[in-house]
Amino acid sequence: MQTFGAFLVSFLAASGLAAALPAEGQKTASIEVSYNKHYVPHGPTALFKAKRKYNAPISEKLHAAVAAKKALTKRQTGSANTNPSDSADDEYITNVSIGTPAQVLPLDFDTGSSDLWVFSSETPKSSASGHVTYSPSKSSTAKKLSGASWSITYGDHSSSSGDVYTDKVTVGGFSVSSQAVESATKVSTQFVQDTVISGLLGLGFDVGNTVKPRAQKTWFSNAANSLAQPLFTADLKHQQTGSYNFGFIDTTLAKGPIGYTPADGSEGYWGFTATGYSVGGAKLNRNSITGIADTGTTLLLLDDDVVNAYYNNVESAQYDDSQQGVVFDCSEDLPSFSFGVGGTTITIPGSLINLTPVSDGSSTCFGGLQSSADIGINIFGDVALKAALVVFDLGNERLGWAQK
Ligand SMILES: C[C@@H](SC(=N)N)c1ccc(Cl)cc1
Numbered sequence: 487m488q489t490f491g492a493f494l495v496s497f498l499a500a501s502g503l504a505a506a507l508p509a510e511g512q513k514t515a516s517i518e519v520s521y522n523k524h525y526v527p528h529g530p531t532a533l534f535k536a537k538r539k540y541n542a543p544i545s546e547k548l549h550a551a552v553a554a555k556k557a558l559t560k561r562q563t564g565s566a567n568t569n570p571s572d573s574a575d576d577e578y579i580t581n582v583s584i585g586t587p588a589q590v591l592p593l594d595f596d597t598g599s600s601d602l603w604v605f606s607s608e609t610p611k612s613s614a615s616g617h618v619t620y621s622p623s624k625s626s627t628a629k630k631l632s633g634a635s636w637s638i639t640y641g642d643h644s645s646s647s648g649d650v651y652t653d654k655v656t657v658g659g660f661s662v663s664s665q666a667v668e669s670a671t672k673v674s675t676q677f678v679q680d681t682v683i684s685g686l687l688g689l690g691f692d693v694g695n696t697v698k699p700r701a702q703k704t705w706f707s708n709a710a711n712s713l714a715q716p717l718f719t720a721d722l723k724h725q726q727t728g729s730y731n732f733g734f735i736d737t738t739l740a741k742g743p744i745g746y747t748p749a750d751g752s753e754g755y756w757g758f759t760a761t762g763y764s765v766g767g768a769k770l771n772r773n774s775i776t777g778i779a780d781t782g783t784t785l786l787l788l789d790d791d792v793v794n795a796y797y798n799n800v801e802s803a804q805y806d807d808s809q810q811g812v813v814f815d816c817s818e819d820l821p822s823f824s825f826g827v828g829g830t831t832i833t834i835p836g837s838l839i840n841l842t843p844v845s846d847g848s849s850t851c852f853g854g855l856q857s858s859a860d861i862g863i864n865i866f867g868d869v870a871l872k873a874a875l876v877v878f879d880l881g882n883e884r885l886g887w888a889q890k
């Protein structure tokens with residue numbers, strides 16, 4: 487019959503743990519231990535456990551201190567799929583649950599604006615035809631925000647306006663219990679015709695919100711303090727499902743390192759400066775480009791000198807006044823476009839810059855890179871974002887870009 491010691495020796499030897507174990511008959515043993523590097527110490531919790539172990543009285547205050555810590559460390563995250571609206575990746579559609587019971591609406595997540603607005607039971611029937619709508623009267627958690635109104639005009643001159651409710655809004659499994667949901671009583675033609683979306687979810691800075699008399703917070707701003715980290719990432723793809731992740735960075739979505747650079751939210755946008763650019767894989771120059779990271783704009787819109795430097799490498803490129811932009815033969819192999827940001831380089835493959843024929847069946851294609859001259863700001867829209875995993879880091883007021 488083996489003594490326990492002998493059993494222990496043979497067991498540990500078998501499991502390769504026999505570091506410094508006694509020979510038969512000795513009375514000592516030792517075993518490696520490693521500490522848990524993820525453990526975050528918390529005094530009151532340690533005290534609570536000790537008191538509990540020895541049945542010592544535990545005060546209400548100690549219970550509260552332990553509960554507070556527990557609430558803080560809840561790993562809160564959200565993850566939502568996002569899909570291009572069509573083969574040209576014109577916009578990206580993400581489903582959002584509003585109210586109780588949940589009403590699911592397809593919305594356009596827009597880092598270039600800060601209003602969450604929807605087609606609703608208050609939108610004129612003729613305008614709402616073909617759209618999924620939100621009915622506050624059918625939600626037990628909806629509350630009218632009395633006296634509040636909103637009105638917004640976008641860069642492409644589309645517009646909408648209306649009144650405001652608060653309700654529970656869930657994105658990718660994460661809920662904000664009292665989110666301002668702006669109900670449209672008026673929408674412009676472009677929105678009426680854009681039946682694949684029922685409104686926008688602004689992911690810009692709160693300063694850009696149009697609700698009066700008191701501006702409201704974006705869904706992300708309301709969520710930030712409860713998320714594991716006050717950030718979200720955009721992983722937009724060409725003709726494929728991508729994702730918006732909240733509270734965490736899934737670095738497996740990227741191929742290269744994340745380069746961080748300060749974000750300027752003063753205008754409501756996610757403004758940043760690229761340190762230089764190049765065409766066709768050449769070395770980056772040092773001509774900086776200041777612009778915004780904008781999921782709500784389809785194209786990459788940059789200064790004329792950059793646009794010309796690019797299309798000088800495209801044999802068939804020419805400005806088409808009827809199209810109000812640069813067009814080229816769809817059969818041409820386009821060069822890539824690279825920009826430097828946060829110490830890393832993002833390269834947009836030429837294939838992502840050859841978007842769509844100017845009309846069905848045409849052999850002339852409209853460029854994904856166009857001039858920002860008549861806008862006044864440079865816009866790194868979906869054409870640029872599709873080449874990267876982009877981190878919108880509110881906590882550190884910075885943007886992260888990683889090649890993918
Ligand atoms: C910032 C975007 S609009 C948006 N993403 N909410 C924009 C501004 C001006 C022009 Cl001309 C075109 C696009």
Ligand SMILES: C[C@@H](SC(=N)N)c1ccc(Cl)cc1
Nearest residue numbers: 596640642644676677680782
């Ligand atoms: C619903 C569309 S209307 C259009 N397709 N011009 C739209 C407008 C403005 C933004 Cl920022 C995003 C999408």
